Amino acid sequence: MILAHGIGGRQDLPIPLESAILGAVIALIVSFVALVLLTRAHGDQEPVVRRSWRPRWVAWLERVVDSTAWTVALRIVGLLLFVFTVITAVFGRDTATNPLFGVVYIWLWVGIVPFSLVFGPAWRAISPVRSIHAALSALRGSSEPLYDYPGRLGLWPGALALLLFAWLELVYPNNNFVGPVRLWFAIYLAVMIIGGQLFGSRFFERCDPFEVYSNLVAKLSIWGRDEENRLVLRTPLGNLDTLRPTPGLVAVVSVLFGTIVYDSFRDSTPWLQLKQGDFISNHDLGYRLDNVALVAFPLAVGLFYCLGTMLTGVGKVERRQLPAYLAPSIVPIITGYIFAHYLSYFWEGGQSTLRLASDPLGNGGNWFGTSGMSVNYFFAYHATLLANIKVLGVVIGHVLGVWSAHIRALQVLPRKHAITGQIPLLLTMVGFTVGGLYLLFAS
Numbered sequence: 001m002i003l004a005h006g007i008g009g010r011q012d013l014p015i016p017l018e019s020a021i022l023g024a025v026i027a028l029i030v031s032f033v034a035l036v037l038l039t040r041a042h043g044d045q046e047p048v049v050r051r052s053w054r055p056r057w058v059a060w061l062e063r064v065v066d067s068t069a070w071t072v073a074l075r076i077v078g079l080l081l082f083v084f085t086v087i088t089a090v091f092g093r094d095t096a097t098n099p100l101f102g103v104v105y106i107w108l109w110v111g112i113v114p115f116s117l118v119f120g121p122a123w124r125a126i127s128p129v130r131s132i133h134a135a136l137s138a139l140r141g142s143s144e145p146l147y148d149y150p151g152r153l154g155l156w157p158g159a160l161a162l163l164l165f166a167w168l169e170l171v172y173p174n175n176n177f178v179g180p181v182r183l184w185f186a187i188y189l190a191v192m193i194i195g196g197q198l199f200g201s202r203f204f205e206r207c208d209p210f211e212v213y214s215n216l217v218a219k220l221s222i223w224g225r226d227e228e229n230r231l232v233l234r235t236p237l238g239n240l241d242t243l244r245p246t247p248g249l250v251a252v253v254s255v256l257f258g259t260i261v262y263d264s265f266r267d268s269t270p271w272l273q274l275k276q277g278d279f280i281s282n283h284d285l286g287y288r289l290d291n292v293a294l295v296a297f298p299l300a301v302g303l304f305y306c307l308g309t310m311l312t313g314v315g316k317v318e319r320r321q322l323p324a325y326l327a328p329s330i331v332p333i334i335t336g337y338i339f340a341h342y343l344s345y346f347w348e349g350g351q352s353t354l355r356l357a358s359d360p361l362g363n364g365g366n367w368f369g370t371s372g373m374s375v376n377y378f379f380a381y382h383a384t385l386l387a388n389i390k391v392l393g394v395v396i397g398h399v400l401g402v403w404s405a406h407i408r409a410l411q412v413l414p415r416k417h418a419i420t421g422q423i424p425l426l427l428t429m430v431g432f433t434v435g436g437l438y439l440l441f442a443s
Helices: 017-038 054-064 067-091 100-108 112-119 122-126 128-140 156-171 180-201 199-208 207-217 236-240 250-263 270-275 283-310 319-357 382-413 420-442
Strands: 224-225 230-233
Touching: 017 156, 017 382, 017 420, 054 199, 067 100, 067 112, 067 128, 067 156, 067 180, 100 180, 100 319, 112 122, 112 319, 122 207, 128 180, 128 199, 156 180, 156 199, 156 207, 156 250, 156 283, 180 199, 207 250, 224 236, 230 270, 230 283, 236 382, 250 319, 250 420, 270 283, 283 319, 283 382, 283 420, 319 382, 319 420, 382 420
Parallel strands: none
Antiparallel strands: 224 230
C-alpha cells in the first residue's frame, strides 16, 4: 500500500470527467474576468496588494522563533528524525515493513507540502544537513564559505536533484529495497555536506532538493519577512508575489509539475496497455520508456508554459524573461495538484508508517507504542467526498494560479494590453487544468 501512490484513480472519483473539466474551465474563465474587472492598479500598473501585517502577537512570536533556544530545539528534532532514519536504513530489515520507505516517500516527500504551507520554510528549520554543516563550520572555526556560489547556476542544481529523487521514487524498479534508497541518500548527504563547506548556506537554498521544494511551497504560507527581516503576516498571493525571478526557477516548477503529472500518467490505462502490449516484449524496454517519459513530461510542461508566457510579451519585460517572471503563478497549481493526487496516499500511508515506525529493526519492538494502532481508511469509504475534495483542490490551485499570473502580468503589461495580453496566459492555465484533471481521473 505504501509504495502504490494513492488510492486515487477513476474508481475513487465518481464524478464524470467531462463535468469536472467543464466546471474547472468555467471557474478559471470566470475568475479571470472577475480579476480583470475588480483588480485596481496604480498608474504604473502595479496592483494594490496589501503586502504585510505585523500585529503585536507576531512581534512576540518573532522573539520566540528567532531565539537560540527555539532554533536549537528544531535542529534537535531534525537530527533525531535523521538518526531514526539512519537506524532504519542501516539496521532495519530489507522488507516492505521497514518504515524507511514511508519516512522517505510519505513523511518527507509528501509531508513537505502541508508542513511548509502551515509553518513556512519548514525543511530549512529542521534540515539535518544544515545542522551537520553548522557543526563542521564550528570545528573549522569559520562559517564563511570558501567560494561564492555561482549566481548563474541559480536553482538548476535543485531542479536536477528533484528530478533524480523523482526517478528513484517513480521509475527505478528496485526503489522498494533498502539498498538503493540508502545509497541515494548517502550520495545526497555527501554532496550537501561538501557543497555546504565550499559555498555556504546559499548552497542549500539552491541545491538541496527538499529545501528548494519547501521554500517554494512556503511562499503560499501566511508567514513572511519584510525588508528588515522582521516576521510579518501576508496573504498567500502577497507572499508569493515576493518570489523573484531566479535562474532555474522555471526548471524547478516544470520538474515538480511534470513529475507529478507523470505519476498520474504512469497508472493510466493507455500507458499500462502500451507497456503490457505485444509491442513491448521485455522489461528493459518498458523501463527505458518510463525513463523517457519522466524526462519528457517536465520538458513538455516547461515548453508549453514558456510558449504561453512568451506570447504574453507586449510590455517592458523581454519575452525571454517572462517565463521566470511569471513562474510563481505555477506554484499554486503544483500545490493544488499535489494535494489532490496524494491526499489519500498521505492520509493512509502516513498512518501506516507511524505504526511501522515503532518497530524499525523488524524484531517485534514497539518503541513508540504505535505498533498496534489501526489505520483509518476514511477516504476509502467516502469516495464521493474524496472526488469532490480532489477536484476542488485542483480548481482552487488553478484559480490562485490565474490570480497570481494576473497580478504579475499587470506589473509588466501596458494599460492598453492589460486584458488582451493575458489571453495566451489564460489559455495556458486552462490547458494545465484540463490536462491535470484528465490524468487525475485517468489514473
